[in-house]
Amino acid sequence: MIEPSFLVDALNRVGIDFYTGVPDSLLKDLCAHLANRLDKGHHVTAANEGAAVALAAGHYLATGKPAVVYMQNSGQGNIINPLASLTDEEVYHIPVLLIIGWRGRPGMHDEPQHVKQGKVTTGLLNTMGINYDILSKDETMAGKQIEKAVAALHKNNVYALVIEKGTFVECKLTAEEGRDFPMSREEAIQAVAAAMGDRDVAVSTTGMISRELFETRAAWGQVHGRDFLTVGSMGHASQIALGIAFAKKDRMVWCLDGDGAAIMHMGSMAIVGQSACSNLVHVVFNNGAHDSVGGQPTVGMDIDIPAIARATGYAGVFSVQDRSSLADILQKLGQAAAGPILLEIKVRKGNRKDLGRPTTTPAQNKEALMAFLQS
DSSP: BBBBHHHHHHTTTOOOOEEOOOOOOOHHHHHHHHHOOOOOEEEESSSSSSHEEEEEEHHHHSSOOOEEEEEEGGGHHHHHHHHIISTTTTTOOOEEEEEEOOOTTTTTOHHHHHHHHHHHHHHHHHTTTTTEOOOOOOHHHHHHHHHHHHHHHHHHEEEEEOOOOTOOOOOOSSOOOOOSSSSSSHHHHHHHHSSSSSEEEEOOOTTHHHHHHHHHHHHHHHHHHTEEESSSTTOOOOHHHHHHHHTTSSSSSEEEEEHHHHTTEEETHHHHHOOHHHHEEEEEEOEEEEEEOOOOOTTTTTTHHHHHHHHOSSEEEEEEEEEEHHHHHHHTTTTTTTTTTEEEEEOOOOOOTOOOSSSSSHHHHHHHHHHHHHH
């Protein structure tokens, strides 16, 4: 294993000192080191991976120095457009160093949403004409790979370092963000789930929110067929929910979203807001963190999510942070005639250490939900 500082110091020595991206569990130690060491002028947690490539391009245009873009391999889809139409050698020929966490690597057990992405990770790089190395866990070999990457950047090329599980030595995030709100996210999810009607549908975003919703149903002895657990596709849960709400106007549809996911594709809020969909409730559990991949901060606590919802046209907008206020709002939502509705619930960071994962497959989840919607 290598120290995160080894990589950062090696790049710093050749003048590469700007980092941006979306956190990943395989990169959490590197991300923690960056957050602890660098200021906002040198490290930006981006809204999404494509935006991070654009940030890196802007940095290069202003300084003449390449930047680093980090991500989970699930974010490769978001970077294809800017890589092909912005940084590519046939367009602007802008150098970028990609650091990609390899979830779902063939031969390694991982969650279902990572399996396909793991199979195509290096193939996508090959298709895009991007040379890469799988970063060694030996510092001597890793140092040579970093030198090779820097040489490619000096030719204005994009280069990738692919990161396997267990590559970096542990680094704790010291610059903790967030506040000690009265409710945990799981408690808030339980309150929302309890307020749903028997025919209501829930679409939950990827990560801890889907896991906590699944465990809530299991603890209550309820079926899982009323819930669509969006185990991948970060940032798209609200549009899945909207698609269901348009087609099933006789049912309330609840989107259980996170602040990081909502920010990732925030333009979707404008589409929801202008939908005039009266049977959609968009719940954003805001803890100001990418909790599922290491707790790295988002800008969720620094922006006014309810004001954004009002500006985009949501018919009802609410924000709460304690159990009593949440109970009052949930009671009112059952009587609401107009929508869509945005409900922000501010919650604490963190989750139970013994939190399990869904025991059904994505395909089983899909079939059960479709049967429930036809009942």
